[in-house]
Amino acid sequence: KQEVTQIPAALSVPEGENLVLNCSFTDSAIYNLQWFRQDPGKGLTSLLLIQSSQREQTSGRLNASLDKSSGRSTLYIAASQPGDSATYLCASYWGKLQFGAGTQVVVTP
Amino acid sequence: ETGVTQSPTHLIKTRGQQVTLRCSSQSGHNTVSWYQQALGQGPQFIFQYYREEENGRGNFPPRFSGLQFPNYSSELNVNALELDDSALYLCASSSGTADQETQYFGPGTRLLVL
Numbered sequence: 001k002q003e004v005t006q007i008p009a010a011l012s013v014p015e016g017e018n019l020v021l022n023c024s025f026t027d028s029a030i031y032n033l034q035w036f037r038q039d040p041g042k043g044l045t046s047l048l049l050i051q052s053s054q055r056e057q058t059s060g061r062l063n064a065s066l067d068k069s070s071g072r073s074t075l076y077i078a079a080s081q082p083g084d085s086a087t088y089l090c091a092s093y094w095g096k097l098q099f100g101a102g103t104q105v106v107v108t109p
Numbered sequence: 110e111t112g113v114t115q116s117p118t119h120l121i122k123t124r125g126q127q128v129t130l131r132c133s134s135q136s137g138h139n140t141v142s143w144y145q146q147a148l149g150q151g152p153q154f155i156f157q158y159y160r161e162e163e164n165g166r167g168n169f170p171p172r173f174s175g176l177q178f179p180n181y182s183s184e185l186n187v188n189a190l191e192l193d194d195s196a197l198y199l200c201a202s203s204s205g206t207a208d209q210e211t212q213y214f215g216p217g218t219r220l221l222v223l
Binding site: 004036043091095102 | 197
């Protein structure tokens with residue numbers, strides 16, 4: 001059974017610092033790994049999708065890497081801004097999305 | 110292009126009652142998945158519908174049931190509500206079940222069971 005873990009559960013950084021969010025999964029048999037953003041009380045916004053054959057994906061200030069052999073994915077957010085404050089969730093996909101519990105990020109001005 | 114919409118936004122029910130939640134998929138999408146997100150946790154997969162047929166189910170009891178209509182909108186029905194059913198219910202649509210498809214989420218329905 002796939003288990004997805006995100007550490008730390010919460011993170012606070014000053015504006016301008018780079019963010020590093022970690023995601024680990026126990027079963028390397030995945031189709032893809034996805035990162036989402038969730039604002040309080042809201043739905044999920046897809047940020048990046050990395051296919052199992054890929055090593056990384058980039059979109060603007062966001063970069064996500066995938067290492068299936070070690071069961072890890074990392075989301076990097078460069079030059080953080082207060083608007084980046086949210087909960088970030090990773091999810092592995094094998095017919096369905098299996099989510100971690102998320103990392104709550106606060107970027108202070 | 111219209112995004113995924115859900116109704117109602119909020120709902121309060123009492124234990125033992127029944128509830129129906131609705132989801133309209135994004136234009137051109139034929140697959141809808143439902144998730145339950147308890148406070149402070151990640152979403153848990155309930156089931157998926159593809160072209161009006163159930164296409165996978167998570168670890169939820171039979172009192173959680175669903176439908177998908179010919180226009181690909183969907184309903185989630187929960188019978189005999191329990192206090193632990195209080196959660197944010199999310200639906201997500203995609204244009205297929207293939208592994209490269211991104212799922213687009215609606216804003217969710219927050220259900221409170223008293």
